[in-house]
Amino acid sequence: MTDPAxxxxxxxxxxxxxxxxxxxxxxxxxxxxxxxxxxxxxAFIRVTPDVALAAARQAESEVAAGGWRGxxxxxxxxxxxxxxxxxxxxxxxxxxxxxxxxAADAAVTARLKAAGAIMLGKLATHxxxxxxxxxxxxxxxxVNPWGGANFPGGSSSGSAVALAVGMLPAALGTxxxxxxxxxxxxxxxxxxxxxxxxxxxxxxxxxxxSLDHVGPMTRSVRDNALLxxxxxxxDEEDPGSARLDIPDYSAALxxxxxxxTIGLVRHFYAEDMQAHPEQAAAIEAAAGVLERLGARVKExxxxxxxxxxxxxxxxxxxxAYAIHRRWMAERxxxxxxxxxxxILDGAVMSAxxxxxxxxxxxxxTRRTLAVFAGIxxxxxxxxxxxxxxxxxxxxxxxxxxxxxRQPFNVTGQPAMALPAGFTRSGLPLSLQLxxxxxxxxxxxxxxxxxERATGWSEHRPPELxxxxxxxxxxxxxVPGQTPGKAPTEASTQLRGTGSP
Amino acid sequence: VAExxxxxxxxxxxxxxxxxxxxxxxxxxxALPKDLNxxxxxxxxxxxxxxxxx
Numbered sequence: 001m002t003d004p005a006x007x008x009x010x011x012x013x014x015x016x017x018x019x020x021x022x023x024x025x026x027x028x029x030x031x032x033x034x035x036x037x038x039x040x041x042x043a044f045i046r047v048t049p050d051v052a053l054a055a056a057r058q059a060e061s062e063v064a065a066g067g068w069r070g071x072x073x074x075x076x077x078x079x080x081x082x083x084x085x086x087x088x089x090x091x092x093x094x095x096x097x098x099x100x101x102x103a104a105d106a107a108v109t110a111r112l113k114a115a116g117a118i119m120l121g122k123l124a125t126h127x128x129x130x131x132x133x134x135x136x137x138x139x140x141x142x143v144n145p146w147g148g149a150n151f152p153g154g155s156s157s158g159s160a161v162a163l164a165v166g167m168l169p170a171a172l173g174t175x176x177x178x179x180x181x182x183x184x185x186x187x188x189x190x191x192x193x194x195x196x197x198x199x200x201x202x203x204x205x206x207x208x209x210s211l212d213h214v215g216p217m218t219r220s221v222r223d224n225a226l227l228x229x230x231x232x233x234x235d236e237e238d239p240g241s242a243r244l245d246i247p248d249y250s251a252a253l254x255x256x257x258x259x260x261t262i263g264l265v266r267h268f269y270a271e272d273m274q275a276h277p278e279q280a281a282a283i284e285a286a287a288g289v290l291e292r293l294g295a296r297v298k299e300x301x302x303x304x305x306x307x308x309x310x311x312x313x314x315x316x317x318x319x320a321y322a323i324h325r326r327w328m329a330e331r332x333x334x335x336x337x338x339x340x341x342x343i344l345d346g347a348v349m350s351a352x353x354x355x356x357x358x359x360x361x362x363x364x365t366r367r368t369l370a371v372f373a374g375i376x377x378x379x380x381x382x383x384x385x386x387x388x389x390x391x392x393x394x395x396x397x398x399x400x401x402x403x404x405r406q407p408f409n410v411t412g413q414p415a416m417a418l419p420a421g422f423t424r425s426g427l428p429l430s431l432q433l434x435x436x437x438x439x440x441x442x443x444x445x446x447x448x449x450x451e452r453a454t455g456w457s458e459h460r461p462p463e464l465x466x467x468x469x470x471x472x473x474x475x476x477x478v479p480g481q482t483p484g485k486a487p488t489e490a491s492t493q494l495r496g497t498g499s500p
Numbered sequence: 501v502a503e504x505x506x507x508x509x510x511x512x513x514x515x516x517x518x519x520x521x522x523x524x525x526x527x528x529x530x531a532l533p534k535d536l537n538x539x540x541x542x543x544x545x546x547x548x549x550x551x552x553x554x
Contacts, residue, residue: 345521
C-alpha cells in the first residue's frame with residue numbers, strides 16, 4: 001500500500017474510488033501511526049479505533065458494491081475536542097467537562113458521517129479554546145514537530161499537529177480570534193476560517209457566540225476545498241447560519257489568478273506591529289509570486305490592528321464569561337490557570353463596554369468591506385512571529401497576541417492561512433488571505449496557484465524523517481535544523497499527567 | 501467585585517487573577533472609541549426568521 005502518512009484527501013479519494021486503496025488498511029495504518037507518535041506530539045487526547053474501524057469496514061463494503069459517496073468516503077478525520085460526536089466525551093480539554101458525553105452529533109460531524117468519512121478521535125485544544133498552552137490540565141498540550149519542542153499555536157493545536165506529523169489527512173478546528181489560522185501558521189499546514197454563517201456551529205462548545213467559526217484544516221489547499229465542501233451549508237438550528245447555495249470549491253482551483261486584484265495590508269505588519277523580518281519578507285515575496293502569476297497587487301489600508309483587537313477582546317471576554325460564569329462561581333479550581341484568567345476577564349467588563357464593542361464592530365465591518373469592494377482578496381501576515389518554545393509561557397503569550405487574524409473574526413470575512421516558507425533556522429512562516437463574504441472560492445483559487453508555484457506545503461518536519469526515515473514525498477526545508485528529541489516509547493495510553 | 505459577580509468561591513490566587521482582569525478591563529474600556537454616535541447600532545446578531553408563506 002502507498003505510504004498513508006502524508007496521503008491527502010484528493011489523492012486518497014481517487015485511490016479509494018478506484019479500489020486501489022482500502023479504507024480499512026488506510027485507517028489501520030493511521031491508527032498505528034497515532035499510537036507510535038502520540039506520546040511525543042500529544043495531538044490526540046482520545047483515539048477511537050473501534051468507531052474508526054467499523055466505519056472503515058462499512059465504507060469499504062459500500063465502495064466495493066459501487067456505492068462511492070464522494071471524496072470524503074473512507075477518509076479518516078478527527079475533531080478538535082469542542083465538537084460533539086454522539087456518545088463520545090466532549091471535554092474541551094478541561095477538567096470542568098471531563099464527564100460530558102455528547103448526546104448528539106454536531107452538525108459538522110453529521111455532515112462528515114454522511115459523506116462517509118471515518119472518525120479517528122478527539123484532538124487536543126487549548127482549554128475551552130481560550131487557555132493555553134497549559135500544563136495543569138488533564139492532558140498535556142500538543143507539541144509542534146517543527147523545531148524540537150515548540151509551541152504549535154492554538155487553540156486548534158492538536159488538529160494542526162496531527163496533520164503536520166501525518167496522523168490524518170483532515171481535521172476540524174474552531175476559530176474565534178484566529179484559532180484555526182494560528183496553529184496552521186505555526187505547523188506549516190493550511191487552515192480556513194470560513195465566512196461567519198457558512199459552517200454550522202451547532203454542537204460545538206462555544207467560546208464567543210458572535211465570533212465563533214468552525215473551519216477545515218488540511219495539508220493542501222485542494223484538500224481544504226474538499227473538506228469545506230463537505231461541511232458548508234445552511235443549518236436551521238444555528239441562529240447564525242446563512243442560507244445560500246454552496247459553490248463547487250474544487251472547480252475554482254482550476255481558474256487562473258490573472259485577473260484578480262489583491263490588496264496588500266502592509267501596515268498591519270510594518271506600522272501597527274513590527275513583524276519578525278523573515279515573516280515580513282515572506283509576505284513581500286508572496287506578493288511578488290502573485291504578481292508573477294498575473295494578479296494585480298496594490299497596497300490597501302484598513303483600520304489599525306489595535307482597533308480590531310480592542311473590539312474582539314471585549315466581545316470574547318464578555319461572551320465567554322456569560323457561558324462560564326456558573327461554573328466559575330461553583331468550581332473555579334477546576335479550570336487551568338490560563339483559562340481561568342481569561343474567563344475571569346469577562347467578570348469585570350460592563351454591559352456598556354460590550355455594547356460599545358459591538359457598535360464598534362459594526363463600524364469596523366462597514367469600513368473594511370468598503371475597502372474590499374475594490375479588491376478580490378487581501379494578503380497580509382497571519383502572525384508576526386515564528387513559533388517559540390512550548391515551555392516558554394511568556395513567549396507563547398506574546399506571540400499569540402502579535403497577530404493579524406482577529407480583524408476577520410470581527411468582520412466575519414473568510415480568511416485562510418497557508419505556508420509561505422521557512423526561517424533560516426527552519427521554522428514555518430505563513431501568509432493570510434482574506435476575501436469578501438462567502439467568497440471562499442476566490443481564496444482557494446489564489447492559494448492553490450501560490451501553493452503550486454512555491455511548493456511550501458510539501459515540506460515535512462525534518463525530525464519526522466529522522467524518526468522513521470520512510471516519510472512520504474516531503475522535502476526538508478533547510479539543512480541544519482535543530483534536531484528534535486527521539487520519540488518516546490509507543491503507547492496506547494493517551495492521558496498525560498498534566499505536568500510539564 | 502468578586503462578591504458582586506457572585507464569585508464567592510474564588511481562592512486568594514483566583515482573586516489576584518481577578519484583580520489583573522480588572523486592570524486590563526479598564527485599559528480595554530479606555531481604548532474604545534469616544535466618537536461612537538448614538539445612531540451607530542450594534543452589529544445585528546439577532547435575526548428573526550422570515551414568516552413562512554401560506
